[in-house]
Amino acid sequence: MAINRAFIFLGPPGAGKGTQAKRIAKLSGVPHLSTGDMMRDAVSRGTDLGKVVGPIMQRGELVSDELVMKMIEERLAQPDCAAGCLFDGFPRTLPQAEGLDRILDSKGFGKPVVVDLSVGEEKLLRRLTGRRTCSVGGEIYNVYDAPPKVDGICDNDGGKLVQRADDTAEVVRQRLAAYDRATKPLTEYYRRQGVLHVVDASASMDEVSRALGEIVKRAEGRNGHL
Ligand code: AP5
16 A cells, blocks of 8 residues: 555653554554663663663663664665555654654655644553553553553464553653653644544544544544544
C-alpha cells in the first residue's frame, strides 16, 4: 500500500501511544517507529548509544534532539519506511518536529497526520505503574486493566513480563514534567498547520482503536474498516 504519509501519535506518558500504535500499524501495514523502544533496545544490547541514553531515560529526562534525529534519519532511510510510517513518542520537542517536517518534505511525503491521545493526569500514574511488557515480543499489558491470562507471562509467546525501569512513581513525575514542558506545545504547532486530531484516550482500548482507525482510514482515502 503506497500512502506516502507519516502518522504521529502524540500524548503524555501512559496515554496508550504504544498500545495503539502496535494495533494500527498491524492493521494498516505501516512500520511502527517508537523512539523509546529503539533506545531501550540499544540499552539492552549495551551499544554506545545505549550507554549514553540509558541514564537519561532512567532519570525521566529527554534525550538530546541531535541523538534522536540521527537515529530517526537512519531508521527512515530503510526501505520499509518508503511509503509511510507511524511515529510513537517522536517528535517530542519543537526542533524535532521542525526536523521531521524537513525530512518528510525531502522524501516527498504529504503533511503528517497527527493525533493527540488526550488523557487526564490522574489516570496516567495508574496506567504506568500497572504496565508490564513482554521481554520477548514487546506486547503491552496492565495488571489492573489488561492483565495476561497467567500472571507474569505473555499470552502471545510465553515471554516473561517485566516492569519498565522508568515506571516508578518518582520517574513518572519527571517524565510528565518533561512532557508538559517540551512536548505539549507541539499540539499547538500541529494545530496551526491544520493536521491535528484529538482523541479521548481515557476511553477503553477498543474505543480508542476505533477512533484512530477512522482517522487513519480517512487519511488513506480508503473505505471500509482497517
Ligand atoms: P517512551 O518509551 O516514548 O515513553 P513515553 O512517551 O513516556 O510513553 P509510554 O511508553 O510510557 O506510554 P504510552 O503512551 O506508549 O502508553 P502504553 O501504550 O504503553 O519514552 C521513554 C523515554 O525515552 C523518555 O522518557 C525519554 O527519556 C526517551 N525518549 C523517547 N523518545 C524520545 C524523543 N523523541 N526525544 C527525547 N527523548 C526520548 O500504555 C500504558 C499502560 O496503559 C499499559 O499498561 C496499557 O496496557 C495501558 N493502557 C493503554 N491504553 C489504555 C486504555 N485505553 N485504557 C486502560 N489502560 C490502557
